[in-house]
Amino acid sequence: MSFVKGLKCRECGREYGVEPIYVCEFCFGPLEAVYDYQGIKKAVSKKKIGNRDENLWRYREFLPVDGEPRVGLHSGFTPLVKAENLSRFLGVKELYIKDDTVVHPTLSFKDRVVAVALTKAKEFGFDTAACASTGNLAHSVSAHGAKAGLNRFIFIPATLEESKIVASLVFEPNLIAVDGNYDDVNRLCSEIANKYRWAFVNINIRPYYAEGSKTIGFEIAEQLGWRAPDNVVVPCASGSLLTKVWKAFKEFKEVGLLKEADTRIFAAQAAGCNPIVTAIKNDTDVIRPVKPETIAKSLAIGNPADGFYAYRAVKDSGGYGEDVTDEEIIEGIKTLARTEGIFAETAGGVTVAVARRLIEQGYIGKEELTVLCITGNGMKTQEALQGRMTEPHYIKPNMESFEEMLKRLE
Numbered sequence: 001m002s003f004v005k006g007l008k009c010r011e012c013g014r015e016y017g018v019e020p021i022y023v024c025e026f027c028f029g030p031l032e033a034v035y036d037y038q039g040i041k042k043a044v045s046k047k048k049i050g051n052r053d054e055n056l057w058r059y060r061e062f063l064p065v066d067g068e069p070r071v072g073l074h075s076g077f078t079p080l081v082k083a084e085n086l087s088r089f090l091g092v093k094e095l096y097i098k099d100d101t102v103v104h105p106t107l108s109f110k111d112r113v114v115a116v117a118l119t120k121a122k123e124f125g126f127d128t129a130a131c132a133s134t135g136n137l138a139h140s141v142s143a144h145g146a147k148a149g150l151n152r153f154i155f156i157p158a159t160l161e162e163s164k165i166v167a168s169l170v171f172e173p174n175l176i177a178v179d180g181n182y183d184d185v186n187r188l189c190s191e192i193a194n195k196y197r198w199a200f201v202n203i204n205i206r207p208y209y210a211e212g213s214k215t216i217g218f219e220i221a222e223q224l225g226w227r228a229p230d231n232v233v234v235p236c237a238s239g240s241l242l243t244k245v246w247k248a249f250k251e252f253k254e255v256g257l258l259k260e261a262d263t264r265i266f267a268a269q270a271a272g273c274n275p276i277v278t279a280i281k282n283d284t285d286v287i288r289p290v291k292p293e294t295i296a297k298s299l300a301i302g303n304p305a306d307g308f309y310a311y312r313a314v315k316d317s318g319g320y321g322e323d324v325t326d327e328e329i330i331e332g333i334k335t336l337a338r339t340e341g342i343f344a345e346t347a348g349g350v351t352v353a354v355a356r357r358l359i360e361q362g363y364i365g366k367e368e369l370t371v372l373c374i375t376g377n378g379m380k381t382q383e384a385l386q387g388r389m390t391e392p393h394y395i396k397p398n399m400e401s402f403e404e405m406l407k408r409l410e
């Protein structure tokens with residue numbers, strides 16, 4: 001049973017069928033999936049969802065697929081960790097980490113979007129999956145595409161972290177390292193997508209891909225005991241994830257699974273790539289592209305496709321945004337590791353550091369319930385920490401050397 005009615009232009013409202021298209025023919029606005037919420041309301045209940053397998057497909061009525069899920073059966077339903085140590089450190093009462101550094105096969109939230117995109121690509125009959133990636137998407141499409149039996153063309157900026165390149169190559173896709181930044185890669189891929197009949201997950205399959213991000217919001221609400229948090233802090237690259245977290249809470253309210261959905265949405269970016277946060281701070285819906293220069297490579301999109309909609313979601317929800325320096329990002333990674341035992345990638349460092357600022361500035365209240373979306377695992381961006389950590393204690397293999405070292409620690 002499928003409840004997706006079709007696609008709709010976010011600008012002019014023109015409607016389209018369920019097809020592998022992503023822009024409106026009339027106004028070039030982006031297309032978004034629309035659903036029969038009356039039908040969903042009748043079909044779902046807290047109990048029914050609660051009894052299902054612990055993966056992202058437990059919310060399948062809210063996802064734009066027709067048949068059985070075929071990809072990502074082990075993705076999603078990541079832990080919502082009550083962050084008692086971190087909340088004490090930051091001086092707030094109730095803080096949770098939505099921990100997407102674990103559970104997912106490729107250890108980032110991208111397994112959510114790829115699960116939906118590749119299931120849809122199979123339904124459309126594509127034999128080749130492709131993507132333009134800042135790193136995690138490459139890893140995820142390479143892996144899930146292997147399992148799904150798809151040919152894969154993966155495009156990345158050549159300057160990507162070595163560990164992410166290795167993590168993708170092991171699945172033997174066609175990995176194409178482009179001499180340019182993400183925005184160059186994306187531009188090239190849009191041209192390729194026009195010419196070759198491939199399922200570019202974040203280009204022609206984007207309306208379906210993007211819906212996968214809602215599952216992080218659904219999980220947060222369910223794991224909080226079917227309520228929406230007061231605040232959620234979301235790292236932004238294209239801005240898509242942020243808009244979908246908000247959409248998730250609204251949809252749950254629409255079908256009666258939540259009583260209230262008044263969550264304030266906060267955008268987190270690196271100072272070296274902050275087009276969305278700059279728009280929020282300047283209170284303008286015109287997103288000015290930037291040239292990214294940051295260690296947070298997974299967020300390094302200078303010309304964000306969903307920047308305008310992310311800006312709107314933040315403003316309409318009563319939230320705000322902050323951007324942090326590379327030093328603060330490193331400090332954010334270390335803070336999360338030290339307090340909660342969670343090793344996040346640079347995007348997680350951005351989120352923690354931004355949350356800290358927002359709390360200090362009073363945008364996030366000390367008595368409120370706040371969730372931080374920690375979207376990727378630190379094992380994937382270890383380069384960012386090189387030379388910025390304490391050294392191991394080197395000793396000889398004897399007691400004397402060990403106890404000498406102990407003395408030096410005093």
Ligand SMILES: *Cc1c(COP(=O)(O)O)cnc(C)c1O
Nearest residue numbers: 136237238239240241347375376
């Ligand atoms: C892709 C990504 C994001 C944000 O993606 P959007 O393009 O804004 O949807 C956040 N964190 C990590 C680790 C990512 O890889």
Ligand SMILES: [Zn+2]
Nearest residue numbers: 009012024027
């Ligand atoms: Zn339109």
